[in-house]
Amino acid sequence: MKVELHGHTSGLSAQAVRSLERLYRRRVPENVLYTPELMRHLLEASALAHRQVGVLVHRSGAVEYVLLGDATKIELPDLGRHRAAEGRFRGLRLVHTHIHGEDLTKDDIVDLVRLRLDLVCALSLSPDGELHKISYAYNVPGVPGESPYRIVGPLPPGPLDLDPGALVRGLEAELARRRRGREVTAKDGRAILVHVASSEDARQARADAEVSMRELVELARTAGVQVVDTETQVRPKLDARYVMGRGKLEDVILRAAELDAEVIVFDRNLSPAQAAAVAKLSDMKVIDRTQLILDIFAQRAESKDGKLQVELAQLKYSLPRLGQKDDSLSRLTGGIGGRGPGETTLEIGRRRARDRVTHLE
Template identity: 50%
Template structure:
């Protein structure tokens, strides 16, 4: 049977000698420590101690305590075996079972569970300061000889998470021969993950790879917490950071496109999983709209975005007619494009140490002596494996790049992932068919490097070093830009 904290019997379960089917216990949680507020007491007809299955149930169902009453040969209750979960950092997930007799003096259950919950919160909350933030566990599963280094990839995931106010309190990395079709992870790892969410008091699991709607649902059902993947996380960041009308339309479009295939599987358990972290962006209620209405909305958004794109195109045409060359800043997110833009144009575009600070295009004119003039644009940052839905929704914004006469590829020279980031940017430029546009590679943040090292790095990569924080360091860059655009013999801007 199951008992609640008040000692009241909640369920009476009749099993056989082999097993017991535990009914759905509902989703109620007893607050801190994440115990369910329910203890399970059952009989062991052969007087055997708690089995591995019992301990798995204890963890999976987050019982306050699990107890088995052993039945003696005379058919009378005898030994009482019981165990409970242990907080993170303990050697084993469950306490070693104690065996007393049912006739022992009364056990102060309330005192025991209060102390245990306190211990759980003390151990989990002390480790990382996470006030006002969502606590999550990161999971990276790699198969075969993956090109991506899990450590680097998880570091980027941590930065993405930080931008979304999520703190990754722990991580799980598994290398497998192939992904488990249902759970991605192996079943044993999944149980371990479940235990971690409980011990570390996490409400969220963030997967470093994309999951199918079925996988999201299956994992959420086992672990009983919200599950999101990298794409959903990036979508969520875009949703929080889109401030312009066009940006908001594009984000809503991307979210609807992402969710449409997932609406097919909607049921109550699943709708709980939707809506990104804390259900931002288009509100939760919007997600309940049926597929037809979602499709109608998608068509409307596409049309509105097209109008924005046409407007943009006509601006571009006007610029082209006047023969003003366009220089676009492109690069991986957080490389320092906006900071450099501000330094060059004396502007105040938002620049911050978060990913995707910029989700729209800012344009400024810049005058040189000799009546030379150019337009410089700050753009949205790139990232490896940008979700397709976002890529297509932000097509118009990304395409600003293709109209440029010169690209300044801004690289964060201090980032250990610099090489992969350059590669990712080149790949995206290729997708945008922008590889023919003349490019200058700008290694930014050289102030963080040793000067000799920085000089070598720039030479090896045919790049110009700058520090966007120091305006004077951008002077050689602007001279190079000028000479590239107007140098004698060059085709020049058209």
């Protein structure tokens, strides 16, 4: 296996790098959250690096990723090759240090929920670098409206009364049972609708948003989407990357997990970069107002000429998104926002898509 350090690796001493790389040699039995050896190694590496250090451990016991954050947070790499199957979690648990003694943070919970990790554990350090307390959290297969996760701790240092393997197997069995029994009320899933406005007049902006959102709700229902919640944010200036602020987007992600929603629909047009950024952070399907409207046209087109016109419109709108380097396109194709005469064409390369546009024109 390739030994690679992920995250904030700049400025590390050679000693710190060697210490971190040795974490890949550790093995963790399925019935414990971490071993004493792994815990000590994480604490020592964190003290050497002066930043958060963590590992993603596979259910097989292998350390799959060694992660470095900064003093307050740790960012996880793209876990595309560890896709969570329907009714299952990701098969990875995150164990990492908190160097300022804090408990599990909102960032930890967002990572747990959006990536469907098996568990997330924080080892909180004391000022002298010793283990001070432990806290962990895991996803629970609740019902819409209930918290989608459970937090345990903080707990004092010592053995944990926890068998992660048995816990996750039980949770996945319950998750699969509830999904089989869940009533399907819309053919294209459950969605949260989002309206973000840029205005200095918050009162007028919210009044305008209410009117626009009512229209978007009707459009979504016409397209076959079950609307489970709506969210409005008024900002002095739109966020260039996420449209809304990252903190607000993380709130939407947690709300989506709580309501078992799979889709975020924006009440505005998104640039290809914005759509990709939101999809990557949320790990959800993300569509905008134009895609929603095109989807409705695609469903209702009957004549050959009408179908060709819809296909042309879909291709022209989706062509820039075919150039994104991440897997956000896979969340855009198929189902809501990517169906109709052009559905299979949306999944081909840019060159063939351009050729098809030229042919249709």
